[in-house]
Amino acid sequence: MKASRYSSPPRIPLDGRSWPDATLSAPPRWLSTDLRDGNQALSRPMSPERKLVMFDLLVGMGYKEIEIGFPAASRDEHDFVRLLIERDLIPDDVVISVLTPAREDLIEATMASLRGASRATLHLYNATSPAVRRLVLGVNRQECKDLAVHGTHLVMKYADSLLDGCDVRFQYSPEHFNDTELDFSAEVCEAVMDAWQPGPDRPITLNFPTTVERWTPNLFADQIEWMDRHLSHPAFRCLSVHPHNDRGTGVAAAELAMLAGAERVEGCLFGNGERAGNVCLVTLGLNLAAQGVDPGIDFGDLDGVRRIVEECTGLAISPRHPYGGDLVYTAFSGGHQDAIKKGFDAMATQAAVAGRDRSELPWAVPYLLVDPQDVGRTYEAVVRVNSQSGKGGAAYVMSSRYGMNLPRGLQAEFARLVQALADDTGGEVAPERIMEAFADEYVVPRVPSFEAPGAVATLYLDGEPDGADWAGTVASLRSALERRGLVARVVRLMDGASVRRGEEITVYAECELDGDPVWGVGIEPDVCAAALAAVGSAVVRARREGSPTGGEDGAGDGHRRRLGRPRLRRVMAKR
Known part of the structure; x- marks a missing residue:
């Protein structure tokens, strides 16, 4: 690309600009132009039926100003305006808007389409840039201004003659x-x-549209602040912006324009529109919410909103689209996964201590800008495991999906097993496969008798039966294990992230058998039985790996699968 063919940005004569020091503390007036600007950008424009579905969605989300079409452009556009008015489908608190260029025949037809409406905005426009004046319209500055003034007088004329009883509002672009x-x-x-x-x-x-976005957002903010300083009637005018996304900075342009004095923003859900699209109302609204400003729009079922938009427009939303994409709340990286898990665990602990629901606490989880549940998403898919994942990914899946809070040593060991699975498949490892691998490797039925003299076991208890006496539980565990030649240290592994599973308790056993560390897991209704099963699992694994404690009668892989599969079915059924 030959950059010298393109011009450098202009300098805006604005001394003492105030917008860099401003903050956003309130939402703008929103106008959705999905049914007009978004619709005209589709290869297959929406039928009146699909437009009605989109209109109902916008009303349900809370948009109070909706540009419903360009009624002079086509029969479908005209018929949709009439459908809303004649069937009385416009809520009392919603103002519809229609667009027309500054031409008398089109203004008259547009105003006539609004007959019977109780309130409506007539949106008049004409192009004003030097290139369009010269190349398209063939007019000078005075003639261009005269088009806008004449169009305004026509709007007033036809409002009086055609729209008696209608609260006609006026917008000029x-x-x-x-x-x-x-x-x-x-x-x-x-x-x-x-x-x-x-x-x-x-x-x-x-x-004020960025009809084709050309410059950095700060220049657009300068333009808006300049206009705000120089235009008269400040008490009776509303400055609105209509950013496009040709440079990929439509959202930034809208945000800086609001800092500079814009009180209203026009855009589309998920940024539909000509070329690279209009500013995305979803991103803009949730950006406000993420910094503590209520946008006044309901984004509580963002997946449902996305489905309707995709069905009505025929356009797929990118999986990486901010807030609404399939993958924006998903971490594959091991470091990210570990931080997210720790963030969730910390919030759960804080909620338990405060006796409050986690949704009532200030959001503070690394790598997640907002709480996925606030937009109707679940935590289940926040962490997904592939070859890039470390111990945090598998540990998060085991905790969030199956309620098993693995000790750190077991997390690291199990992560190597999951990593091998991911390397073998070359792709993602599903939660069910992670649990299957865990049960196959670590969970075996109780071993009725085993001898491991001199062994030391550290037991991590994940949960506790209701009403259990902690001191008594520890004493019973030590006694039961000492009778089998084991010295036990008991660690209580309960935190706010623990998921109770009826009357069952999970015990993780980190055993030292003749100096070799080995893990086992037991899941039983009785804590002593779970502890014995966990130690027994460790013994079986040690024998399988050829540990000196196993002699020559260790069980092979077939024995492991035979023990693990029935346990897997029970473990997963309980969840």
Whole structure:
């Protein structure tokens, strides 16, 4: 690409700009243009039936201003406007908007389509940039301004003659605003306001599109602050922005424009629209929520929203799309997984200590910008295991899905087994396969008698039977193991992340058999039985691996599978 063919950004004459020091403390007025700008960008525009599904979605999410179409553009567009009005499908607190260029025949047809509406916004536009004035319209600055003023007078004329009883609101957009000279943009907007005469009962919305996004977002913010400083009637005008995403910075442009004085934002769910799309209302709204500002929009079932948008538009949402993509709450990296697990464990402990639900606590989990549950997602898919995962991934799956909080030493050992599975398959290892591998390797039925004189066992108890006496439990465990020649140290492995499984308790045994460390796991209703099963599992594993304690009668892999599979079915059934 030959960069010298393209121009450098302009300098905006703005001294003492205030937007860099501003903060966002309230949401803007939102306008969804999914049914107009988003629809006109589709290879197969939505039918009135699909548009109605999208309209119902937008209303249900809480959008109060919805641009429903370009009624002069096609029969389907006109019919949809009439359908909403004639069937009385527009809620009392929702204002519909329709778009028209500054041409008399189109303005008249557009106004006529609104007959019977109780309130509506007429959105008038004409292009103002030097390139469009010269190459497309063949007009000079004065003639371009006259188009906007004449169009405004026509809107007022047809509002009086066609829309008796309708609360007609007015919006004007200088199309290609970001490519237009600032002084001329202000001149046109002032001329339009002179014609409309804004006042307490006649507000006006001035909408500034980045029709084709060309410059960095800070320059757009400068343009908006400049306009805010220079335009008259500040009490009766609303500055609106309509960012596009040609440079991939539509969201940033909208956020900086709000800092600079924009009170309203137009966009589409998941950023649908011409070329690279409009600003994404999902990302913009949830960005506000993630910094403590209520966007006033319901994103509680984001997967449901995404499904409807995909069905209505025929466009698939990227799995990496912020907040709504399939993979945005998923970690494959071992370091990320370990941090996420520790973050969840810390929040669970904090919730248990405070006696509160985790959803009531300030969110503080590494690598997750928001709580997946706040947007209707589950924690189950937060961590997914492949060859990039370390001990944290498998440990998180075992904890979150199966309620088993593995001690750190066992986490590291089991991670090597899961890593081998991932390397063998070259892909992701499903949670069911992780649990299957764990049960095959570590969980065996109780061994009724075994001799391991001089062995030392550290027992980690994951959970505790209801009403159990902790001191008595420890004494019983030590006594039972001492009778079999083992010295036991008991660790209570309970935290807020522990998932109870009825009356069962899990015991992890880290045994030293003739100096060799080996792990075993027991899962039984009785804590002593679970402890004996865990130590027995360790003995069986030691014999299988050829440990000196095993002699020559150790069981092979077939024995391991024969013991492990029935236990697996029981373990998974309990969950």
